[in-house]
Amino acid sequence: MFCHQCQETMKNAGCNAAKGMCGKTAEVSDLQDLLIYACEGIGFWGTKALGKGVYDEETAFFVDRMLFATITNANFSAREFTAWTFEALRRRDALKAAYLKAGGVASGPLPGAATWTASTEEALKAAAATGLGGWLAEADEDRRSLESLVLYGLKGMSAYIEHAYAIGKSSKDLFVFIMRALAAISDRGTTKEALLALVVETGKEGVNAMALLDGANTGRYGNPRITTVKTGVRGRPGILVSGHDLRDLHDLLEQTKGSGVDVYTHGEMLSAHYYPYFGKYDNLYGNYGGSWWTQGTDIAKFRGPVLFTSNCLVPPKEGQKARIFTTGVVGFDGCPHIADRAGEGMKDFSAIVALAKTSLPPEELENGTIVGGFAHDQVFALADKVVAAVKSGAIKRFVVMAGCDARQTSREYYTGVAAALPKDTVILTAGCAKYRYNKLALGDIGGIPRVLDAGQCNDSYSLALVALKLKEVFGLADVNDLPLSFDIAWYEQKAVLVLLSLLSLGFKNIRLGPTLPGFLSPGVAKTLVEAFGIKCIGTVEGDVAAMVAGS
Ligand code: SF4
């Protein structure tokens, strides 16, 4: 195996042992690479077929789901990746046949991804074990780096598109882009200049993907509003819901209302509380525990069933598997899986509800509150107050501390920065990085909390809209002239997409940590530093001083 897609990769270079740092086995890692390789073949034939007017949305969505399934901490099942790869090959060959039937011609050298095949499980697993489709086949480190940036951006984009799709919103343009980008990275003839342009385009489409999900979420569940979320418990059995998928939460709340079972959010699902629609469910009680990586101890103390609606599943202990339910593309052998919904109907969560009814109530971990809900519409509603505070000097600087949390102690840096920033600074956040400081008593500035949480990592889109609005209000020519600094944490591929999206919107001088991505070659890192001023985080003291001074 060789995997370098997340921030925890071994030695910041690549996981290449029997298991990755995330617990993914070498077999699963190799099978994921092979599945992506098959999807690149779909991209190749799908793009050609589009030229002949042939478009297969079902296959485009399948590719989207497969990219999502290979994201860090989403699915650990060799069985599922094997089945999906066979399906990918079948869909790839069907698209090729449709292209030829529409008058296309299969001429010239074809990429390996367009022609490779396996007819038995044995042959497929043998191909995976040779590293077919994996990064080690790419000897040029700059190519590997640029292709990684595109592929990981696509994986993040796919996750957001999948959640929007569940709420009935999709975009042919985005699906077509994904196909075209996969085709480009499968083609050895794509120049490095073209790959760099594709990186930039991935960021631009990332903004569109986040806007799609924002429209889907707010269209169905309303614009987030300032909300106080309880972190305590009450003495009834509960179900803990993790991940990003609001439609899954919606279905579960419908099936638990009046049942005597409470629903608690975990990790990224915290921001569901901010949507007005969910306020009508009095059994959506509060948020339990910390960010994704604390799930082992949180689940042990929760005592009831847990539902994972998207990634950030940590391989569970044997004794916990029976009460850890997965759904969508999430999977772990031995954990029960909730099947996809049929059409517009609901998923059937009855097994989770039944188990909850026999479970003990959660143990109390804490008993406080978290305040959030500062997505774009809510902040725009407060615009006069915010602008007045900036003009009076009460707010001197905004610091975007969005992104991811993870296990390393080095991430205490973000707690340190939040605590050390002067009291006239406001922290804008989205994503699970906030768990490093969202329970600190940081106070407010004239009633404006010093931590404004927009929501999930995709709600970084909201933070960008807020910054662009401030630029407009203050009549600035360049968004980088705002009193605004970025101090972002990254972990997995959605964060890669968010970063590329911010760059495409023109934001510069972003601090990124706790390390720069291991998949950046020195050459590509230099390009990003020169073009965008990206830098790695330093010390708390040094970075706080630099940000206060305006960098
Ligand atoms: S996802 Fe991250 S931790 Fe897991 S194998 Fe890949 S690089 Fe390693």
Ligand code: SF4
């Ligand atoms: S904030 Fe980061 S770790 Fe958390 S779900 Fe989003 S991308 Fe994953």
